[in-house]
Amino acid sequence: MGIETIGDLLEHYPRDYKDRSRLTKIADLSETDENTFLARVKGEGQTGRRGRLTFTRLQVFDDTDEITLLWYNQPYMKTALKSGEVYLFTGRMQKKYNRREIVSPEYESIKDNFAGGRIVPVYPSVDGISQKMLRSYLEEALKQVSGTLTEELPLWIRKKYHLAEKNFAQTNIHFPRTEEAFYDARRRLVFEEFFLLQTALFSLREELLGRGSGIVMEHPEAMDEFQKSLPFSMTNAQKKVLSEIAADMTSGKIMSRLVQGDVGSGKTIVAALALLTVVMNGYQGAMMAPTEVLARQHFDSITEMFEQYEIPLKVELLTGSMTAKEKRL
Numbered sequence: 001m002g003i004e005t006i007g008d009l010l011e012h013y014p015r016d017y018k019d020r021s022r023l024t025k026i027a028d029l030s031e032t033d034e035n036t037f038l039a040r041v042k043g044e045g046q047t048g049r050r051g052r053l054t055f056t057r058l059q060v061f062d063d064t065d066e067i068t069l070l071w072y073n074q075p076y077m078k079t080a081l082k083s084g085e086v087y088l089f090t091g092r093m094q095k096k097y098n099r100r101e102i103v104s105p106e107y108e109s110i111k112d113n114f115a116g117g118r119i120v121p122v123y124p125s126v127d128g129i130s131q132k133m134l135r136s137y138l139e140e141a142l143k144q145v146s147g148t149l150t151e152e153l154p155l156w157i158r159k160k161y162h163l164a165e166k167n168f169a170q171t172n173i174h175f176p177r178t179e180e181a182f183y184d185a186r187r188r189l190v191f192e193e194f195f196l197l198q199t200a201l202f203s204l205r206e207e208l209l210g211r212g213s214g215i216v217m218e219h220p221e222a223m224d225e226f227q228k229s230l231p232f233s234m235t236n237a238q239k240k241v242l243s244e245i246a247a248d249m250t251s252g253k254i255m256s257r258l259v260q261g262d263v264g265s266g267k268t269i270v271a272a273l274a275l276l277t278v279v280m281n282g283y284q285g286a287m288m289a290p291t292e293v294l295a296r297q298h299f300d301s302i303t304e305m306f307e308q309y310e311i312p313l314k315v316e317l318l319t320g321s322m323t324a325k326e327k328r329l
Contacts, residue, residue, distance in 0.1 A: 001126055006141050010170055012134075013189075014121035017176070020090060021118055027064035029093040029100070036090045038062060038110070045078035057101075060089065067093070068101040086110055106132065119176045138174050146171075153192060164188040205256050214254040219246050220280040223273065226311070238266050245274050272302050279313055292319045 003009050020036040029035045039060035046057045056077040058069045069089070071077045081087060091105030123134045151166045158165070164172075168181075169188040176182035223246075227234060234242075241259055248255040261267050275285035287302070289295040299317040306313045318327055 001124075001129070006145065009137060009141050010145070010174075012123060012138075013173055015124050016122040017182070018090070018120045018122060020088075020120050025064040026060075026062050026067050029067065029102075031093050031095065034090060034092050035102075036088065038086055038088055039067070040086045041081045041083050042066065043083050045081070047075055047078055060087070068099060069105055070101050070103045072104070074104075081107065108132075119179070119182065121174050142171055142174065153195065157195070161191065163191055166192075208254055208256055211254065213252050215281075215283070216252040217249040217277060217281045219250050220277065222280060223277055226276070227273070234269075235266065237261075238270055241270055242273060245270070246277070249274070249277060268298065268301060269305075272305060275302075276306075276311070276313070292321060295319055 001012070003012055018034070022036065024030070024035045024037045026037055026039060029037065039062050042059040042061050044058075048055055048057070053072050054075055055073075056071045056075060058071075058077065058081060059066055060069060061067075069091075088108045088110055089102070089105045090107075091102040093100055093102050095101075121135065121138070122131060123138075125131065125134060145167075147167055149166045149170055153163065153166075157163070164184045164187070166188075169185040172181040172185035173189055176185065227242075245255070245257065248257065259267055259270060271287055275287060278285035287298055289298055295317065296319075299315065303315045306315060
């Protein structure tokens, strides 16, 4: 699972949660929903055989009724639960032969690691590692690091964005005390992940800018004329992005820029105008696409655009499926 350290374990976040904060009496158990209830074990389990399967039945009860618990091919369950002790059970009830029973319920002793009355995590797992084991590991890990986790976010940022403290977030993402605590923990950890990513990107950008000067472009007047000749008015957002790109290209700095927008928001025309600026300055420009289909779509749209406005510009398409000879031509 890629878990080698306690740190890895703490960052093995739940994929889902089960709300076990609401306990049900045995008399009110539902056939349609998963039930969580407290019950006392009545005597020792009884084993038997049904074809190739062995089964173990155990009776449990509370102050309203009793019910049968059933396990297949788990003979150790005959003595796993101690008679007279109270456990927390979770499972789905079914009615069979006029008998109510729950097959393979999850159970926990209320004396230790009691998960009743709270929201319980469900983790990504593999064969041989049960949810119960993972919860136990996480509980122990959280005990060991309680109050010692290093805070990555400066206090002023946490105050500005009303973010939870790191130790609180790490505990409540695994074992939320309340639904509100879970959302506070998740918001903090998501913010931290994006904050660190953004910080790393800024660091890389500064390193890139420090490597040396880029090519100084001139802003051709033909670009302004081309924009005016378009059959539509560019949006304020498009104009803003183009002016920022033009400022970068004429400054001599190496440009590192991300243009983000929904489908149909006009990213392609912005990219095409940037490429046009490059070509008008005597250089070549390239637009790369992740798939051949998308590359052909961009090639067709940009070629049509330049032909429509009589721009003497040669556009070529290079794809991975082309031969070396075709690429040279």
